[in-house]
Amino acid sequence: MDLMLVPYSSDPSLKLIQWPPFLLASKVPIALDMAVQFRSKDTDLWKRICADEYMKCAVIECYESFKLVLNALVIGHTEKRIIGIIIKEVESNISKNTFLTNFRTGSLPILCNKFVKLVEILKEGDEFKHNTVVLLLQDMLEVVTRDMMINEIRELVELGHGSKDSGTQLFEKAPDSRPSIAFPIPVTAQWEEQIKRLYLLLTVNESAMDVPKNLEARRRITFFTNSLFMDMPRAPQVRKMLSFSVMTPYYSEETVYSKSDLDMENEDGISIKYYLRKIFPGSNNMNATFLLYTTSSVTHMFMWLSASSDEWENFMERINCKEDADIFENDENILQLRHWVSLRGQTLCRTVRGMMYYRRALKLQAFLDMANEKEILEGYKAVTIPSEEDKKNQKSLYARLEAVADMKFTYVATCQNYGNQKRSGDRRATDILNLMVNNPALRVAYIDEVEEREGAKSHKAFYSVLIKAADNLDQEIYRIKLPGSAKIGEGKPENQNHAIVFTRGEALQTIDMNQDNYLEEAFKMRNLLEEFHEDHGVRPPTILGVREHIFTGSVSSLAWFMSNQETSFVTIGQRVLARPLKVRFHYGHPDVFDRIFHITRGGISKASKGINLSEDIFAGFNSTLRRGNITHHEYIQVGKGRDVGLNQISLFEAKVACGNGEQTLSRDIYRLGHRFDFFRMLSCYYTTTGFYVSSMLVVLTVYAYLYGRLYLSLSGLERAIMKSARIRGDTALKAVMASQSVVQLGLLMALPMVMEIGLERGFRTAIGDLIIMQLQLAAVFFTFSLGTKLHYFGRTILHGGAKYRATGRGFVVRHEKFAENYRMYSRSHFTKAFELLILLVVYQAYGSAATSSTAYFFLTASMWFLVVSWLFAPFLFNPSGFEWQKIVEDWEDWSTWISNRGGIGVPANKSWESWWEEEHEHLQFTGPLGRLMELLLSLRFFFYQYGIVYQLRVSRRDKSIMIYGLSWLVILAVIVILKVVSMGRKKFSADFQLMFRLLKLFLFVGFIITLVILFQFLGLTVGDIFASLLAFLPTGWAILQIAQACRPLVKALGMWASVKALGRGYEYIMGVMIFTPVAILAWFPMVYDFQTRLLFNQAFSRGLQIQRILAGGKKNK
Structure with missing residues (x-):
């Protein structure tokens, strides 16, 4: 990270551009090698160095920094005179182009090594290494005067003899006198940055092509630099820019992963703690792939968070841990780990962190607008760590930057259930409060439900409330009474609509819970807002479209497919829709709305139940119908997570x-x-x-x-x-x-x-x-x-x-059961x-x-x-879908599910009957036209029977209608048999099992006798039996579809139980036909290995294999 940083503070003595260190990496060592081996003139050497602009800047900056360090470190009168004479001699020879003539360059690497050791000590600031600093300075002086300088300087000799006569060596503290060196040097932000930068310039030997190592960092830098060449409006000063708000709807998703999430074991008995300790025992084997569980009211989600090795190594370095086990021995480290994992999932914590980059960017840009020359030289860091006096003084630069940022940016998270979560002690409420404490500019809007009394009666009142953090507690800012419950339509748009009154400014950006932002993109927000003043045709823009980067593409092959598909839509797709087609609408976050235009014309989303299920696009419809103009801009982007399972x-x-x-x-x-x-x-x-x-x-x-x-x-x-x-x-x-x-x-x-x-x-x-x-x-x-x-x-x-279907957040790539x-x-x-x-x-x-x-x-x-x-894509793309143990467990679960009886309160995932009722629930509420269409579409299944029965050999090529009528007699006989079995099960199965078994035996014997007669006397063949199945199975399915569409009539006739039994039989047949090929393939281990390699990248495949080994190891203990 340090290699990418441009200095915060400028050094006025350096009359050159201070490039990021990664561009200057290895330039100084190369220049040293050139100087040591060069045997020609000074001008030729300097010409070769100047051929590389970065090398020239690195050499000059290192030389000037060398003088700066000596000037700050050496304070003794004699020592300063000696260093001054040497520097004057060096610069005199450089100006006369006689440096290579009067100095031996072969000792330059030795001098450089001594200086690097000195800078390293200054960087560490260890006050107990005073003597080491003295020795290094003496050695450096010795190398220059004895090994490098060809001609002796008389004044230097006299000063050296004078120090020997006094009984003390140079740079040492004489008794009863002031010290010769100022060590340790008082550390300021500017000094610390300069020393760290100098150390990097002298020691880093990596190629600029290898910096940064992190692929995500490379992608972000590449996009940012490319976007600077795109057409974008000129950014105004922060004080003159349009003010804007950001709003994020939140329901009950994860905020920050808790310690229990880290300790929770999966179905194989593996927790993230166990996994870290066993799989990644040392820092040399870091490929931070985590097993993580989260619990919600709907599912128990199996989450994998993949991070590159350099991210994990950097994290370990930040918390000063050498082994993974060290993390869990300290509460502060566990908290840091929770945040590290949360910032790599689709959590509110990640979204808030990303959106608060807007405020950070505005403060930095305002600093560059408002700071005077002295403050610019001190650097931005001097303002970010203010003194108590600066905090109290409203005219200080710090206070003015805070005020400008507050005026231009507002962030509201609409956590509609925060009140209920707080009353119930939900940890999400505590996490949201912690987010407000850590981000003082964050505001939270929620709907508060309270019981109020009017006389002897009590009623429930609803308030829309805005809060902020104060003294580590939430403090109410506004409370607006609502006429009733705000949750009467679709939940998400209702959540946005109740909180829009708390936003401020001329523009409003809507950000979803699964989005992220980047600091470098936040710098371009001023440019984007200026698009409202640009010429985009007859009408000014009312919605500014923004592209998205899908950051979940590396989790699995499915995630990669979705990432590519979404990327093409939010870039080339929306770009063409906006221009030239002029039919781009609002397809979700992160578009920027003209806030005044939309709050006076129906808001940013419609919330009617059902019809506005896709609430976002109706904002685009509304804007276009009211003579708005929607544009799309490619030079700025935000991150977005997508579904990965x-x-x-x-x-x-x-x-x-x-x-x-x-x-x-x-x-x-x-x-x-x-x-x-x-x-x-x-x-x-x-x-x-x-x-x-x-x-x-x-x-x-x-x-x-x-x-x-x-x-x-x-x-x-x-x-x-x-x-x-x-x-x-x-x-x-x-x-x-x-x-x-x-x-x-x-x-x-x-x-x-x-x-x-x-x-x-x-x-x-x-x-x-x-x-x-x-x-x-x-x-x-x-x-x-x-x-x-x-x-x-x-x-x-x-x-x-139509209804909302919650997909969940996060990297969910768990094994889904067959049922x-x-x-x-x-x-x-x-x-x-x-x-x-x-x-x-x-x-x-x-x-x-x-x-x-x-x-x-x-x-x-x-x-x-x-x-x-x-038929088979759900199993092909199902993790561990061809592992034999999972197949066995899936079959047991399927058998239990399909045989369980339903009833009131029995969920669909526990009983086939409950699921069957839910699956056809839409037919109970459909209109007459929908019911009629269902009946007409079901008639197509009768065509099989009508066509195939005339092809059977048993029909003897007879084309009369009698053949078709006889086929219906067969179907009627099957229905009667099913009805008899159903009635027998009700009457005999509990108390008279012998009678029920005799009944089934009688029916089986009758079926065999019928088959024998047909084979013997009517010429029935085995092919006819299979053909009959192809004819009668669709007919039975048609009867089922028609019975479901006419459910009230079928119930009135008392046939609903038979219909249900027939439906269960069809479901069982379909399940067996699908399950059998999957089970056969699961017999072969190579199929499982092939599927794992197909679905996941190499690191994730390794994780799955190790998971199995670990699970087996734990079970064997």
Whole structure:
């Protein structure tokens, strides 16, 4: 870090630029080697040194600093005269270009080594090394006068003899006289910085290409320097800039990880403390990957925080610990560790730290605006550590900087539950208070619920309260009584709306809980706010769009996919939307609003329940409809964390898809469509709801195509067409019949990422990343995501019922149980994939075009890819998804879940019945049109039965309607048998188990006799049995769908229990069919190793392997 710093204070004696030390690294040692080996003229040597501007600056700065150190250290009269004579002689020879003639440069490295030791002692400030300093100064004088100077100087000889006659050596303190050296030197911030910088210039031998080592630091510096070449307005003085506020909505997410989080053991019995001690025993083996748990009301999240080795080493150095075990022996170190981990998660602590950089940047910039020459020379650090007098004096520079920063910047965290958390003793309330104490400019807004009495009656009153920290306690600033509860709509926008009155200034930046900021980006906030005064067309800007950097991309391959996808959207995507399309809206934080414009026109977010699920974009709709102008700016960015586990990502995409479904039904989109011109209307459509409509149409086209081909094959038309084409030699018609039906969207969805990476890092890197992404099965992930968007968007359009889905915060990459994956993806992916699978199998069996295997492959390859992706992606991207022990545990959990009976108070994750009721809850509240559409869509499943029964050999090619009627008799018989079994279970299973077993035996024997008769007398074949399954399984599913849509009628007929039993049977069959291939693959250890390498980077893979070893080791103890 020190290598990157430009000096805070200027040295007026140095008439040169003081570059950051990393640019001057190794320049002084190289110059010394050149001087030692050089045998030509002084001018030639200086010309070679000046050829490198950085080397020239380093040499001059070191020489001037050398004189400065000697001048401050040596105070004896004789010693000062001697040093003055030597320096005068050196500079005289330099000016005459005779230095190499009159001095031996071979001893320069010895002199340099002595000086480095001296500077090191000055840096440490150890007062007990006084004698060592004296010896070093004597040695340095000896080297210069005896080894380097060719010509003896008479005055130096006389002064040396004089000191010997007095009985004391130079630099030593004579009895009854003042000391010769001022050691230890009084330390000031300026002196400490100069000594540290001089030490770095003399000792660092690293190449500038290796500084900094941290890749994140390199990325930030690269972006910052590149952004300085972009077009941005000129920044005004801090006193003249627009004032602004930042607002962060907070509910109950993690604030700071507690000590219990560090001590908590996971399911394998490993805590972070145990992990640190066993995996990272020494500082040479640091790759700080942590196992961390957090607890919430919903889930028990398994979190991995990955940090590079240099970050962990720096942390250990800061707290003066050499071993990992030393951290846990000191409460202060544990507190530091908690903060270190918290600042690498998605916590409120990280967000507050990042946003307070705005205040720090404004104070630094105001210092440069307001400080006089003397204060500039003293440096900024002299102001940041004020005296008591400066704090009390309102005219001091410190007080003026504080006042300017307070006037121009306000930060409000809207912690709506802070009052309840404080009353209940929740540690989050204490953590929030600590944040306010550590950041005095932070304000917290919350909704306070209190019981008030009016006469004999009491009622609940609601207040919107703003607090700050004072004397380590919270102090109330404002209390505004509300007409009622503020939580009547969507929670997040309600949280923002109640607190917006506490913000100040002309601009307002909305920052989410999973965001971060950087100091170097905070410096550019003045420039960004000036965009409100710039010319951006007919109307001034009302929302300034800001790009984001996704900082969670290194956690896993899924996180990398999401990071690239989000990066392309928040850069090249929003850039094009803003200009030239002019249809950019507000897609979430961190956009900057014209605060006055929006608080007088409906606020920054809409909060109506359901319709405003995606609350952010409605602020953009509102701004555009009210003649606002939305721009996008690439020269400034903030950090943002994204979901990193597949279930998290799916929940987020489900929320966005539901939100787009509600947008489609909203009047805002209707009004935009009617008021835009033709081109903006099309741009608006395809960049909002149109994307989801198009995605849905693509998948619906697959269904329509396959059902159409199935109709052609089962009706015999396809066979007739192909026969006619063969007779006439019409190869074009055969090619059309075997054409590719679907373009692989997984590759196409990666193209925007390729373009953005190509623009920012070069197209060679972009192509390399694209290849790696495909090798890590990005196409599978994006194809799977397509199913998520399709399902939730379509369900919202048909039935409504969009709701907020909490995805959680943090690096959640835990192993998800099979039952959990089944609950989440059963209706969105698995049932649709099974439908496509049956379509493909039936077409394979009865389609004429399938006679050629090549034609069939080209016809259905992408469809098979779609089926496999939708069925097995949740397990492929599930950490430890192919570990045999986890598979066994998952099966036991699945069996328990699907067999448990539901009831009042039984959660969905404990019982299949409860989940089944919740999964179809939307059908109870849908309108008549939604119910009718559900019935019509369910009719497609009857087509299988109608087509296949006429292909059975047992039907003897009879095409009469009787065959179809007989097939319904079979279905009716199965339903009756299920009903009999259900009734028998209720009557006999508890008290008369023998009767119930006899009943099942009777039914089984009857089934066997029926099969024997059909085989013997009607020509039934094994192929007919499998074909019947393909025919009757979809029919049963259709009956289930229709029964759920007509639930009141089915309950009235007393058939609901049978429907539930049928549903359980279907769920069990689907679960077994999905689980079996996963279990078979888990038999082979190499599959697990391959998956781990596929999902995670090398450090994380190592962590997972070591986790297993440790778990086994602990269990064996």
